Amino acid sequence: MTRPDKARVLAALRARVAAQLEALTASQRTAQAGATHAEAKQEHPKDTRAIEGQYLARGLAARVESLRDAVAMLHALAPTPLDEDDAIVVPALVGVATDDGDEAVYLLVPAGGGETVVVDDVPVLAVTPASPVGRALVDRRVDDEVPVELPGGRGTLLVAWVC
Numbered sequence: 001m002t003r004p005d006k007a008r009v010l011a012a013l014r015a016r017v018a019a020q021l022e023a024l025t026a027s028q029r030t031a032q033a034g035a036t037h038a039e040a041k042q043e044h045p046k047d048t049r050a051i052e053g054q055y056l057a058r059g060l061a062a063r064v065e066s067l068r069d070a071v072a073m074l075h076a077l078a079p080t081p082l083d084e085d086d087a088i089v090v091p092a093l094v095g096v097a098t099d100d101g102d103e104a105v106y107l108l109v110p111a112g113g114g115e116t117v118v119v120d121d122v123p124v125l126a127v128t129p130a131s132p133v134g135r136a137l138v139d140r141r142v143d144d145e146v147p148v149e150l151p152g153g154r155g156t157l158l159v160a161w162v163c
Helices: 005-036 049-076 132-137
Strands: 092-098 103-108 116-119 124-128 145-150 155-161
Touching: 005 092, 005 116, 005 124, 049 116, 103 132, 124 132, 132 145, 132 155
Parallel strands: 103 124
Antiparallel strands: 092 103, 092 155, 116 124, 145 155
């Protein structure tokens, strides 16, 4: 299994989350402008367009704040190297083998979970310690068999390497 460079994986994840923040911020500004526009006034008692626009703008604003926090956490994260005998902690790049013989690479991070980035032709899935896979990997070591609840059902991951 190819080990991608941890610093490059982290940089790719930072860029992906920052791009999402930029796009969502633009959407939030558009929704806010629409909700406060003069033509968004209620025309009759059952007209809820203005209220719906305000709810959308508030929801997007909350998501923007969440992404800002994620970007800040990822930028504060240094790609600390781990030795093969170290326990898995944030930020760890982990190679695993699955029950069916497939291989996967995970990046354990405090924010940005669920994103997949491709570095050196290797797809890397970011997971947080709050996710099922992240929770299962924390404090494990190379050669540990890790039971985990995967989308396809319960399975076992064998930790092949950590860096």
